[in-house]
Amino acid sequence: MKKSNFRIVALLIVAALSTIAFKMAEPSVDEIIKKAEDKFRGTQTTAEMAITIQRPKWSRTMELKSWAKGTKYSMTLITAPARDKGTVFLKKDKEVWNWLPSVERTIKLPPSMMSQSWMGTDLTNDDLVKESSMVKDFKHTLLGKETMGGKTCYKIESMAKEDAAVVWGKIISWIDVKDYIQMKAEFYDEDEELVNTFTGLNVKLMGGKMIASKMEIIPATKKTQKTTLEYKSIDFTTPISDDFFTVQNMKKVK
């Protein structure tokens, strides 16, 4: 009698321990989000990419070079097509500046322009600036695991915190279990209506990190439209000084 009792207790302890062990191996939701976010942020990034706007009747490709440092600074230089070549966007804190070589003017984008499309893409100027941190401004719940793009992913629901000044009300993201790559994300507005769907494609090693080298954004209301971003090269190591991100430097970058 006593012996069997002991056995049950022992079993229970083992079971409890194993759950703890399992829990330890599995990162918390906040950690998953942070790791995914840190893939691009918190470091300096120099990248070259191509953006393709796809519409039912036409498509157009732009090439650009971008520099970014943390969430605070970013600079984007359009290198092709010829019509837009040399156009630069500088993001500094919450301000966006635009250098237009054809008229030799620098313009600070007014708030009314923020919700407008950025260079005719499905991205808005706001998308470029939004400083919202997934970790800080959202509350996350792990919904489970799902296979997305051939990878096992954590499916996470992130709800905007009530006091956070963010564009989205809810985000559902699929983050790869192994490399913390965001494979898919659905962006909802404050009424929980789907606005955009983001998909990560062509996962490969670039600049020493496993990343989705191609991304697609499809607006929910216009399913026949699409904007594709593809990295041609990416560098996470070359240091960039804060002085690089100045209005004066916009005219000089190459």
Place this chain on the structure above:
Amino acid sequence: MILKLAWRNIWRSKRRTAITLGMIIFAVVLSTLTMSIKEGMYENMIKSTAGDFSGYAQVHLKDFWVEKTLDYAFEVDQKMVSTIEAEKNIDGYLPRVEGFALAAMYNITKGTAVLGIDVEKEKTFTKLNERVVEGEYLLPDDESILIGSGLAKYLKIGVNDTLVLIGGGYQGRSAVGKYHIKGIVKFGSPELSKQLVFLPMKAASTFFATDGLVTSIILKTGSSDKGIAAAKHLQKNLGDEYEAMNWKELNPELVNMIETDKVEGYVFMFILYLVISFGIFGTMLMMLAERKHEFGVLVAVGMKRVKLALMVWGEILILSILGSILGLICAFPVCYTFFVKPVRYGEEVAKMAEEYGIEAVIKTSLAPGIFIEQAVIVGLIASVIAIYPFLKLLKINAVNEMRS
């Protein structure tokens, strides 16, 4: 038999008939004139906000009006031209390319509507050249712009300054340009004045990368109603690929404003009808009192009360119809005078009206509907009021009536 009696009764007492008839005629003229002035004001409003700028009808590629992007630009091909020219309500057409751009001046920026216009055609159609208050009107080959006076004030710029425009062009291309301000145009509507920038079609084509395509064709029609008819007809002939819209669809705010004003107008008209009703009622009471003895005798010699009542009702009915028709004939020259010679508002009111882009005059409308409607309404009021003497005569007491 009853009608014949009624007819004879009318002519028996010419003075009484004249008073009743005069009352009805006066009522018709008054209500018609009121309605005609109101309708005239609406026509004036529609003409100055819709007609002179956006046209009474427009043709775009389908969904342009909702999306309002340059991606809905289209080519004005031969088929389009011949379809438009075949429409009999249309006197002419005017192409425009409409886009949005940010106007930037040093640190001030403002969202604007940029219109690429056919400089020459615009002169005869919308008389845009007459709206230039400072500087000069455009020439077709100019790389210059005209801007609204409100915009000039906001950006603190004037003629000969340079304005930078940044926006989205055709199919995702960027639209960036630097233009010399050649003139400043004034629009009645402060909304238009604050956001309009005009560019010659050729320069707009380069700016928006539209390469000669247009987003809208403005149709010139003789009246707002013809615009509605033309849009409806064109929609059928052009097919689903295009949208032909009338001024109501193009200016929902204006339609709203008129609708609201109409409701207020109904209250006023109701009071007017009430006054008219009492006037007519008064003449009828007078008639009843005057003829008491006569009615008493008729009943005493054996005329059925129902027949008597019907006869009097018939009299009033004839008078109503006659009065309405005569009223119509009298109302027309009165309204016509105001139509040909509009009365100008006083200085203060005129200024206010012009701020809203409305020509500051009281001008009547000569739409036949108004005249007929008012005549019918007044005629109906009179015949409804005639129910009172009808009921009264049904209960007539011969002895009492004769004694009084």
